[in-house]
Amino acid sequence: MKYPLFTTKGLAERLVKQDGLLIDASTPSLPYNMLSPFFVWDKVIPVPEMEDFKSKTVEGIWQGLKLVNDKIDKSLFDAKKIKKRRVEPYGSCKFLFKGERIDYVESRKKIYKPSYEWMFHNLLPRDLKESLYILAENNIQLYFFDVDDNSDIENTSSSFSHSSLLVDIINRELEKSQECKTDCSTK
Numbered sequence: 001m002k003y004p005l006f007t008t009k010g011l012a013e014r015l016v017k018q019d020g021l022l023i024d025a026s027t028p029s030l031p032y033n034m035l036s037p038f039f040v041w042d043k044v045i046p047v048p049e050m051e052d053f054k055s056k057t058v059e060g061i062w063q064g065l066k067l068v069n070d071k072i073d074k075s076l077f078d079a080k081k082i083k084k085r086r087v088e089p090y091g092s093c094k095f096l097f098k099g100e101r102i103d104y105v106e107s108r109k110k111i112y113k114p115s116y117e118w119m120f121h122n123l124l125p126r127d128l129k130e131s132l133y134i135l136a137e138n139n140i141q142l143y144f145f146d147v148d149d150n151s152d153i154e155n156t157s158s159s160f161s162h163s164s165l166l167v168d169i170i171n172r173e174l175e176k177s178q179e180c181k182t183d184c185s186t187k
Contacts, residue, residue, distance in 0.1 A: 001178070003171045004132070004142035006164040008149040020141030025163040031128050036146070037062065037116060037162050040080050041123050048111050049098045053077055058115045058162075065111055067094045067101065091156025104156045113153070116162060120169050129173070136174055 012022050025035040033039055037058035044054030047061050055061045055077035064076035068085045076082060087093035095107035102110065120129075136142055144163040151164035 001137050001174065002139050002141045003174060004136055004144055004167045006151050006161065006167045007143045007145045009145050009147065010149070012143060012145045020143055021135060022143050022145070023163075024146065025144050025166055026146035031125070034124055034128065035144075035163070035166055037112075037119075038082060041119070043123055045115055045119055045123070047077060048114050055115075056080065057082055058112070058119050061115045062112050065095045065097070065107070067096060072096050090158070105154055108153050108160055112160065113165060116165055117169060120166070129170075132170060133174060133177065136170070137177075142170075 007022075012024075023032055023035075025032060026038075027033055027036075040056050042056075044056060045058060045061065047053040047055055047065070053074065055064065056079070059082045060076045060079055063082055063085050064073050066072070066085050066087070068087060073085065076085075091104045093104060094101040095104075095111055096102075097107065097110050132142065144167050146161055146163040148159040148161040148163075150158045151161050153160055153165075
């Protein structure tokens with residue numbers, strides 16, 4: 001089995017000549033557009049620690065809970081097109097979580113990551129996920145990338161790449177599958 005890898009957009013262009021499958025997790029084309037935090041779902045994603053609120057997009061949660069002029073924007077939870085709410089310098093903004101202000105890195109871990117993981121596990125079609133698992137299990141190298149190159153959740157100098165998070169999730173699922181196969185075969 002080959003575990004999926006994260007790559008940058010620039011490196012992806014060079015990898016295209018190698019064996020494997022490049023997957024742009026920010027493409028507007030089906031089916032991989034569903035991997036984007038901007039994809040608009042009919043079903044709704046729970047807003048972390050705000051039980052009465054749901055969002056159509058992961059990005060709507062992220063931008064909606066960002067404090068700009070000390071205010072969040074709940075209207076972004078229901079928006080079909082998400083506007084970026086900018087704060088300078090990049091990475092200095094705060095977010096609202098459990099009624100408290102939290103910093104950028106903490107917000108990635110407590111807001112963005114759980115929202116994206118929830119979307120992956122609960123909204124992505126099973127056949128899309130299964131097709132990725134099957135490719136990996138058949139030794140096809142998958143390379144995921146998106147418009148951002150930052151795979152370090154702690155690095156606040158640039159946007160965090162959702163495809164690096166996606167690779168982590170898929171690899172955990174593949175690992176669970178392998179453990180199950182090993183456990184089942186020994187019984």
